[in-house]
Every structure is written in structure tokens, then in C-alpha cells.
Amino acid sequence: MKCLDPAEMYSYLDEDLTDQKKADVENHLASCRKCRQSMEKKQRMLEALKNIPCYKTPKGFTNQIMSKIKPVRPSPSDWFKAGTAAVIFITAVSLLFFAFSKQGLADFAVNFFQSAINLSREALVTSIKFFKSMGVLIHISLQLIGLILKSIRSVTPVVSTEIQIFSVLFAILITLLVILSMKQKYILGDKR
Template identity: 35%
Template sequence: MKCLDPETIYLFLEEGLPSSDAKDVQAHLDTCPRCQLLLEDRAHFLEAIKSLPRWQPPPDFTDQVLAKIFRPRLDSQRVIFSALGLLVFFSLCFLTLVVLTGPYFLRTLSSFSHQLFVGGEACLLFLVKAGKVIIIFSKLGLNFLQQGREILSLLFSWERLGVIPMILSSFFWLSIFALWAFRRKLFLGA
């Protein structure tokens, strides 16, 4: 049998060889000091590899992960119970107020409703006035539009056709001026 190659030695050490091959290897090892040295070396190497220190996570690692996964979520049941709790709280507050104020409560209530009525009336008046202002402004806008239309029809009437070249030429000069003013931005991108 030829001398053993490292792959066979590893397989022999890790019991990965069929039993017949393992017997042959063992027979060769008994007679070959070079292969014995190789085996010894690889065995020591494997032993070191297999006994490499194992890193340990911190003791609270599991809790950290669980805290990330199972974050307290806002479930619907909790929301309903909180809302009910608030309702009960405010109702109790109101009842306490009624009990504490006693006969004055109704008077206070009627005064409050009167104030509410006055306030409502003021609001209504404000809304009416605001409506009137909106109507005035819209009439003004309409007038403005009508005036504009009349001016345009005057300009473009056949009799005053000479106005058009004037407008066109002023547009031309305006665009020339704009090109000159924004030449850097337009052509250099600066």
C-alpha cells in the first residue's frame, strides 16, 4: 500500500472510511513511521480544532431578544377598555359636580344654556355677514372679468388690427431681454 495522503488520514481519524479500507490503513500505519507521524500530527491538529473555545452570549441575551420581539403592542381590547374607563371617569366627575353644587346646578345650567344661545346667535350673525362679503367679492370678480373681456375684444377688433403687431413686437423684445438676463442660467447652467 502507498503512503497515506492527508485526506485519507482525516477520514481515518474521523471514522469516515469503510471498515475494509480502515483495516488497510491501520495495517499500513503499523509498518510506516512517516505515516504514523502524519497521523499523530493530524490527530493533534484535529484535537485542537475540536476543542476551540466556545463563545458565550451574555446572560441576559434571551431577555434582550424577547424584549425586541414581544414589544407591548396596542391591542384593540386595551383601547376599548381605556375608552370605557375614561367615559366612566368623566361621568363620575359630572355626577360629583351635580351632587356638590346641588340647587345651584340647575341655575348654573340655565345660565350656561343662555350663554350658549347668545354665542350661537353671534356665530350665526357672523356667518351671514361673511356670506355677504363673499357675494360682494364674487360680484367684483365678475365685473373684473367682464371688463377684461371688453378690453380684449376692443384690442382684437378688425378696426384696431394695428395693435397686434405692437403687442407681438413688445413680446419679441421682452423675450430678447429675458434671454440676455438669464443667459448664464440658460446656456451655462450656472
């Protein structure tokens, strides 16, 4: 067997050889002093690598990172603390309110519920108005689509209605995709 090449030696040291190849290398090493010496040098170098001092973070590094992360998003425990503080604050203000106002607790409760009922009624009326206007909006949109289809049909009388509808849907899809990709690139900062 001819002498081992350096790549073979490193593969052997890396235990990156097949059993057969490994056995061949070991057989050769047993009989070739030159390769044995060369292998020993490489082994020493790799062994010495384990003694290279490592770069390490200083004490308190984790806390430093965590303190920079905390303002980004409050944790569940922060929400709990904020919630508790809010409840305490509202209770304290309510107590002060009743202590200094002439209004009794029962009167306050009646007024409060009346206001709540009025507010719900208002909300119901507003939502009905909203749905009505949504209906009008849908009606206008359908008429607009019809108009577009009519105009397309007048321009391209040969094309069937199905193809026209498909074309419009395809255009909408492309527009949505463009908007989504722009969002990915400019809003989320994707650099791919």
C-alpha cells in the first residue's frame, strides 16, 4: 500500500472512514514509520486544540440580554402585575369616590346599570346601521364588478363569460400576492 495522504489521515482521526478503510490505514501505520510520525503530529495538533482557551461571556451577560428583551414584550407575569395594580387602583378610586360624594351606593348602582343599558342600546343601533351600510357596499361592489364584466365583454366579445370571470379573479389574486410580498419585504424586513 502506498503512503497515506493527509486528507486520509485527518479522516481517520475524525473517525470519518469506513471500517474497511480504517483497517487499511491501521495496517499501513503498523508498517510505515514515516506515516506513523506524520499521523502523530496531526494527532498532537488536534489534541492541543482542546487546550485552546475558550472565549467566555462575563458574569451577568444573560441578565444583560434579558433586560434588553423585557421592554420588547411584557411577560405573562408582567400582565398579571399590571392587572393587579389596575384592580387596586380602581378599588381605591371607587372608595374615595363614595367617601367624598353624597351619592349612595344604591343610587350609583342604579345609575350605572341605566347607563350600561343605554350604551348597549346605542351599540345595537350602531351595529344595525353598520350592517345596513355593509349591504349597500356589497350591492355597489357587485354592480361595479358587473360593470367591469360588461366593459370587458364589449372589448373582447369573443371571450366567454367564464374566462372573463377567471381573468378578473386571477388579477385579484396577483394583486393580493404582490401586496403580501411587499408586506414581507418592507414591513417584516425579509432580506432573502
